[in-house]
Amino acid sequence: MNKTDVMDPLDILKQYTPARIGVGRTGTRPLTKDFLSFRIDHAAAVDTVYGEVSKDLLKRLNLFSIDTCFETKERYLTRPDQGRILSDEGKAIIMERCIQRPQVQIVVSDGLSANAIEENMMDVYPALLDSMSAYGLKVGTPFFVRGGRVGCMDAIGEVLKPEAFVLLIGERPGLVCAHSLSAYMCYKPRKGTKESNRMVISNIHRRGTPPIEAAAHIGTVISQMLKQKTSGVNLVL
Incomplete structure (x- = not known):
């Protein structure tokens, strides 16, 4: 084998990750194309955090909407605890419109990526x-x-x-993907639930965990939760 036939180890790594490794430089500065690519991906991440899920999509999915106590996007980012508390109006709405004590409750939330809902929900939800x-x-x-x-x-x-419970929520965007969705699952979530009792399927998008495949696996996990009456680290799959 000639030396020219041996691949550079860095080139091999770049085949297996979309991360920015081995990008070109001119002196101490990145190449213009790499710098512009970074700016584009950073702008996409910011846009999705401050974006809104369209009312048209929610209408197509037949989902009514409630709010937490987040008030504004700035407050949502600086006070994560407010995104865990339902507004009084929100509580009243779900008390009025939702089935009580359901076997499985499904909730969709924008979280930190409205684009995750826009890009994936029409595949995942049905x-x-x-x-x-x-x-x-x-x-x-x-x-x-x-x-x-x-x-x-x-x-x-x-x-x-x-x-x-199944919560489909937008993930924190990165510089590789700004529309990644996660599915959090839990058996009988209540006040004081430990994080170790939750389960998650993350990176749901077309270049990650395929949405339809993720949906099928969620069904498997939930069925086992109900059979074993537990979730998280105690669930045997």
């Missing part, structure tokens, strides 16, 4: 409902939470008392 049906599981009344954090599962659990 497939998730199909997966629940295939396992013979009964879903309550799904809805959308604006300004939600993962811990809003517990606040909603206190109100609706579901047996199992």
Whole structure:
């Protein structure tokens, strides 16, 4: 084998990651093309944090909307705890419109990426409902939470008392992907639920965990939760 036939180790690494490794430089500065690519991806990450999920999408998914106590995007970013607390109006709405004590409660939230909902939900959500049906599981009344954090599962659990819970929420955007979705799952989430009791399927998007494949796996996990009556580190899959 000639020396020219041996691949550079850095080139091999670059085949397996979209991360910015081995980018070119001129002196102490990155190449213009690499610098502009960074600026574009950074702008996309900022836009999705401050973006809004369209009312048209929520209408197509037949999801009504409630708010947490986040008030503004700036407050949402600096006070994560406010995204875990439902507004009084939000509590009243779900008490009025939702099935109480459902077997499975599904909630969608923008979280830190509105684009994650816009890009993935039309694939994930119908497939998730199909997966629940295939396992013979009964879903309550799904809805959308604006300004939600993962811990809003517990606040909603206190109100609706579901047996199992699925939260589809936008992930913190990065410089590789600004539309990644996560699915958090928990058995009987209530106030004081430990993080070790939650489970998550992350990086749900077309270049990561395929949305339809993720939806099918969520159904498997939830069915096992209900059989074993537990979740998190205690669940055996």
